[in-house]
Amino acid sequence: MANLSSGKILIADPFLKDPNFMRTAVFLCDHQDEGSIGFIMNRRYNKTAGELILDLEGCDFPVYFGGPVQTDTIHFLHQSPQFITGGIEVTDGIYWGGEFEEVVEAINLGKLTDQMIRFYLGYSGWGDGQLNGEMKEKSWLVTDGNKRLVFFPDENQIWREALKQLGGEYEQLVNYPIDPQLN
Template sequence: MVSLSPGVLLIADPFLKDPNFARTVILLCEHQTNKGSFGFVLNKRFDQHLHDLVPDILIPGIPVYYGGPVQIDTIHFIHQQPELIKGGFEIQSGIYWGGEFNQVVKMINAGKLDPNKIRFFIGYSGWSSGQLENELNEKSWILSEINKALVFDEKDENVWRQALKNLGSNFAIMANFPIDPLLN
């Protein structure tokens, strides 16, 4: 059974109505029962690219994702390149959060980072102590083990459906539920 811990995926229940989290998948990066939790929405692309937000970035077109509604004036990143990016925190085997951002900018501009192994977020999703546990009790989220393909490779629009399908047939059926069952 999957429990709350860094590296777990939070899959939004099909009927979760919160516009920040409807049909999202969140990579949980930190969870401490007495302090709270935070993570990043994996499947909501932001309407600007990294070079629009960070003037030092010379390479256009690098996508940025809406990490969540908290501190949307900050940029975060996860990656699979610890040999190139120092200072990151390993949240799950081979997946790191953060690191030296100035180093990342230089390596992007030099073409040394694999764009399929790094993902940028504006803002993050956060929960105070006990809040995420309460949301789990209310059945707002479905927990899943991490899947690197969903985190880095999957197309944004497929992440939520694929995360449910990966949990097996009982959940795969939920991937086709309408947003509002009254419209069915």
């Protein structure tokens, strides 16, 4: 079984039918025996940051559907610790959270672009042993998280790009139909 840890990307198996996670790539921010937390990277929400966050009125940065848990909360990943303090470095220059007032100030001053920060509505969460069970069922493939994938400019290509990063036989999976029986 793959070595799960913070900073990994879970790639939904091409045949996974769960509507919450079909053809998704999830960046794991925290993985412990007691549970795991991550964000779906490739599902854009239908509102912008400015439409959801009062202090960012007029900001057209996209917001992504982070997962089905606590969808009334906003989270963020960034690569700008020089502007946002208090974040947790998950892996290689990718930070989770930080001082939100600094986020607002940096965006309003034009110091942050939408390629430097990603906002998520809700998160993906797994309880004690749940994710390990899904791994045994082969629901997920695992690759290393990196800034290229987490901040990829076209969210519709993240799942494919994550599979390509695995190389070899996995690259062929990008062309598999969702239901091969219908092919």
